[in-house]
Structure formats: C-alpha cells, structure tokens
Amino acid sequence: MTKETDFFARRLHSLLGIIPVGLFLVQHLVINHFATRGAESFNAASNFMGNLPFVLFLEWFVIYIPLMFHAFYGVYIAFTAKNNVQRYGTFRNWMFMLQRITGVILVVFIAWHIYQTRIQKALGVEVNYDMMADILASPFMLVFYIVGVLAATFHLSNGLWGFLTTWGFTQSPRSQKIVSYLTIIIFIVLSVIGLQAIFAFV
Numbered sequence: 283m284t285k286e287t288d289f290f291a292r293r294l295h296s297l298l299g300i301i302p303v304g305l306f307l308v309q310h311l312v313i314n315h316f317a318t319r320g321a322e323s324f325n326a327a328s329n330f331m332g333n334l335p336f337v338l339f340l341e342w343f344v345i346y347i348p349l350m351f352h353a354f355y356g357v358y359i360a361f362t363a364k365n366n367v368q369r370y371g372t373f374r375n376w377m378f379m380l381q382r383i384t385g386v387i388l389v390v391f392i393a394w395h396i397y398q399t400r401i402q403k404a405l406g407v408e409v410n411y412d413m414m415a416d417i418l419a420s421p422f423m424l425v426f427y428i429v430g431v432l433a434a435t436f437h438l439s440n441g442l443w444g445f446l447t448t449w450g451f452t453q454s455p456r457s458q459k460i461v462s463y464l465t466i467i468i469f470i471v472l473s474v475i476g477l478q479a480i481f482a483f484v
C-alpha cells in the first residue's frame with residue numbers, strides 16, 4: 283500500500299467508526315432500551331425500525347458496507363499494531379491496546395449477533411422480544427451479550443477520543459485530557475443503557 287492510500291484508508295476507517303457505524307450503535311442501544319418498558323414497547327420500536335422505507339438499502343449502505351470496511355481494515359490494524367504496554371504503561375497505551383482487543387471481540391460478537399437475529403429473520407423466523415428472551419435465558423449467551431455490549435460501548439467511547447485526535451480536533455494535552463474524561467462519561471452512560479436493555483429480557 284502506498285503512503286497516500288494508507289493515509290486515506292486510515293482516515294476513512296476513523297470516520298466510518300463514528301459516521302455511520304457509531305451513530306447506528308447509539309440508535310440500536312436506544313431502540314433496545316424500549317425493552318425496559320415491556321415486550322409490547324420493544325416489539326413496536328423494533329417493528330418501526332424493521333419497516334422503514336428502503337430498509338434493505340439503509341441496512342447495506344448505513345450498516346453493513348461501512349461496518350465491513352471498518353472491521354476488515356480494523357483487523358489489519360489490530361494485528362499490525364505495536365502494543366508496548368509493558369514498556370510504556372501509561373493510561374493511553376492501555377487504551378490503545380484495549381481498542382484493538384475490543385475490536386477483535388466485536389468481530390466475533392457482531393457476526394454471531396447478526397446470525398442469531400438478521401439472518402434468522404431472513405429465513406422466516408420472527409425476531410421479537412420473546413426470541414431475545416429465549417436467547418438470553420442461557421447463562422452462556424447472557425455473559426456473551428454482556429461482554430459484547432460492553433466491548434461495543436468501550437470501543438465507541440474510546441474510539442471517539444481517537445477520532446478527535448486523528449482528525450486534529452484535539453491537539454493540546456489539555457484538550458485531550460478533557461476529552462478523556464468526557465469519553466469515560468459517555469462509556470458509563472452507554473453501558474448503563476445497554477445493560478439495562480439486556481436485563482430487561484431476563
């Protein structure tokens with residue numbers, strides 16, 4: 283890969299992590315949160331999303347294609363990155379390594395999650411509150427979903443720090459520190475929303 287292509291691919295990877303993939307993740311967690319108001323509320327919210335006009339087009343262009351680019355290029359970055367936590371045990375170095383680890387967890391989690399939900403729907407199975415409750419009745423699946431959701435909320439929140447730095451919005455150490463605190467708050471808020479939704483099915 284030439285230096286220019288690498289630069290362009292990195293920027294595109296960074297941008298897609300926020301728009302549209304990050305925005306989609308937030309929207310997805312909010313829709314799931316309707317489960318805390320009961321099965322009917324969740325089914326209504328989920329049906330509304332599933333019956334949007336041009337839904338197939340939206341799914342491919344807003345979710346699958348950007349996510350696939352981000353994920354495939356992300357795996358390449360993750361396995362070519364130099365993790366040097368042992369030599370430089372700073373907070374940012376740990377975050378750098380955790381960004382890569384959560385990315386790899388997400389490849390497995392998202393693939394399985396799409397198989398259990400979207401692919402089943404395409405095969406004619408009704409995907410609704412009861413189906414998610416059945417899945418999460420298994421203790422193994424419950425732990426798997428908790429780990430997957432926490433990996434996603436961490437990856438997006440910490441990724442926001444990376445995005446703002448990559449694009450030059452936060453250049454001074456002070457602004458980077460402020461954004462660190464901000465992203466910790468975002469991580470906590472998104473995790474509470476995600477976990478409350480999971481436990482609403484249990």
Ligand code: HEM
Binds near residue numbers: 299
């Ligand atoms: C829920 C799905 C995902 C979201 C919302 C998301 C979001 C983000 C965001 C916002 C960034 C920051 C970009 C930057 O550092 O400039 C990022 C970075 C990264 N993502 Fe993802 N991502 C997701 C899935 C994945 C997957 C499946 C992988 C596969 C390994 C992955 C690997 C990476 C890597 C390696 C970075 C660091 C890039 C760098 O520091 O240069 N991500 N992600």
